[in-house]
Amino acid sequence: MMDALQQLFGPFWPVVWNLAKIVAIILPLMGAVAYLTLAERKVIGFMQVRIGPNRVGYYGLLQPLADGIKLLFKEIILPTAANKFLFLLAPILVLGPALAAWAVVPFDLNLVLADIDAGLLYILAMTSVGVYGVIIAGWASNSKYAFLGSLRSAAQIVSYEIAMGFALVGVLMAANSLNLGKIVLAQAGGFWQWYWLPLFPLFVVYFISAVAETNRAPFDVAEGESEIVAGFHVEYSGMAFAVFFLAEYANMILVATLAAVMFLGGWLSPVPFLPDGFPWLALKVAALLFLFLWFRATFPRYRYDQIMRLGWKVFIPITLVWIVVVGAMMQTPWAYLFH
Amino acid sequence: MIFQDYVFYALAAILLFAGLRVITTRNPVQAALFLVLAFFTAAGIWLLLEAEFLAIVLVLVYVGAVMVLFLFVVMMLDINLDKLREGFWDYAPLAGFVGVLMALEMVMVLGSKHFGYSAPEKHGADYSNTAELGRLLYTDYVYPFEIASVVLLVAIIAAIALTLRRRAGTKHNDPAKQVRVKRADRIRMVSMPAEKDEPAEGEQK
Numbered sequence: 069m070m071d072a073l074q075q076l077f078g079p080f081w082p083v084v085w086n087l088a089k090i091v092a093i094i095l096p097l098m099g100a101v102a103y104l105t106l107a108e109r110k111v112i113g114f115m116q117v118r119i120g121p122n123r124v125g126y127y128g129l130l131q132p133l134a135d136g137i138k139l140l141f142k143e144i145i146l147p148t149a150a151n152k153f154l155f156l157l158a159p160i161l162v163l164g165p166a167l168a169a170w171a172v173v174p175f176d177l178n179l180v181l182a183d184i185d186a187g188l189l190y191i192l193a194m195t196s197v198g199v200y201g202v203i204i205a206g207w208a209s210n211s212k213y214a215f216l217g218s219l220r221s222a223a224q225i226v227s228y229e230i231a232m233g234f235a236l237v238g239v240l241m242a243a244n245s246l247n248l249g250k251i252v253l254a255q256a257g258g259f260w261q262w263y264w265l266p267l268f269p270l271f272v273v274y275f276i277s278a279v280a281e282t283n284r285a286p287f288d289v290a291e292g293e294s295e296i297v298a299g300f301h302v303e304y305s306g307m308a309f310a311v312f313f314l315a316e317y318a319n320m321i322l323v324a325t326l327a328a329v330m331f332l333g334g335w336l337s338p339v340p341f342l343p344d345g346f347p348w349l350a351l352k353v354a355a356l357l358f359l360f361l362w363f364r365a366t367f368p369r370y371r372y373d374q375i376m377r378l379g380w381k382v383f384i385p386i387t388l389v390w391i392v393v394v395g396a397m398m399q400t401p402w403a404y405l406f407h
Numbered sequence: 408m409i410f411q412d413y414v415f416y417a418l419a420a421i422l423l424f425a426g427l428r429v430i431t432t433r434n435p436v437q438a439a440l441f442l443v444l445a446f447f448t449a450a451g452i453w454l455l456l457e458a459e460f461l462a463i464v465l466v467l468v469y470v471g472a473v474m475v476l477f478l479f480v481v482m483m484l485d486i487n488l489d490k491l492r493e494g495f496w497d498y499a500p501l502a503g504f505v506g507v508l509m510a511l512e513m514v515m516v517l518g519s520k521h522f523g524y525s526a527p528e529k530h531g532a533d534y535s536n537t538a539e540l541g542r543l544l545y546t547d548y549v550y551p552f553e554i555a556s557v558v559l560l561v562a563i564i565a566a567i568a569l570t571l572r573r574r575a576g577t578k579h580n581d582p583a584k585q586v587r588v589k590r591a592d593r594i595r596m597v598s599m600p601a602e603k604d605e606p607a608e609g610e611q612k
Contacts, residue, residue: 185459186459186535186537189463192467193463193464193470193471196467196471196472197466197471199475200478203478203479204440207482222475222479225475226475226476377582
């Protein structure tokens, strides 16, 4: 069948084949995003001794679908004196990089869209581009609340990117590669060989920075409902607003997957008697995503100056020290911990 | 023409368009955004030249950090374009000189085959530009590299030291102090006997 298809499309076959692969990644991802919103409402509901959504479908399982349809039929309101082109471009610029980064994420041995050597750098570059959507949304809305939200978000993302980048430097030193697939393979050998153990401070810094990068509670000053209504997307409605939401949850899944790939052994099985495979990655990602929801249900919002202090004065020094420790350890008999 | 040539011409056209719009658009925020587009397409062209490390770092550093701060400043400032354009003709000769100089340099680089240099060979698929750059920087050029990084560090510290002003009367808080606080520092337990609502003795009738 593949040969017949190949003949049908002729020289365009690689394009068609890659598009099919992209669809095969994006569609399940969008499904995961939809049900992550339901999971969030259910989990936070249970933590606050409520039931959560349970009206649409059995156990509320069709709630995300109902939300999507509702948002789809709502009107997109353009604020007066807003820059129309940039106003509509902003949600796309937020979602685009969040999806583009998935190109280098390995789901299983050799199951990756683009197996490039500079994968880790590519991920960092893509996640740093996402901030433009937020800034442009705030500026193009012609609203003070939106503008304040976007400035907060931009400052926060730029600060935490440094700590995040340094945490990844530790990973690439340990794995000796920027290729995400090779980073996973370098952690082979079960639970105690994964990088969470030798790189524990970097793992913690990476995960907390990831929460800050995705503007999630307790770092959600960019939205800050109690002060600036909804921050950068206060002027958005209907599907334009929904795209911001999609991007936030897609980003959460992305950073959780990256944490699982770089510190928790990706698709590798924690015990030798069970086979490796994609279900392990899904399980690890789900566990990390649960942490995101747990944080949101438990912690009060950080003050802005506390966020900046944590990023610059605590995380960056920790990562710098641990990079030196890793470099020194690699010259000692304990270097086997990293390979 | 092979596929890569088409990609190159498409990227080059976008790059030229974005570069032109940076200097012709009237809105400074749009100019900054076109500069972002220019950086991004330039990174694409560098990828075609097998310089993937430089291309990704261009996106990471210039698009992801430098231009964000640029945009920040441009959005906050109230820029009067007419006032900026006032001195145009005063600067025109200098700008023209710099422009001609840059054009000459580009002719020298692009026309290098006329001066006896040939274009570098293409590498195989397993060639890793990142690893090669790292090897060169940390072996052959380790001292120049370290000196350059120290110079940059000095510049960073100098910039911070020059702009750091200690104003009197700012209400900043000391987190270490906040953490060390004990209950006894904040609360004073006062023992107050209950007051009975009894009539005084002398007033008894």
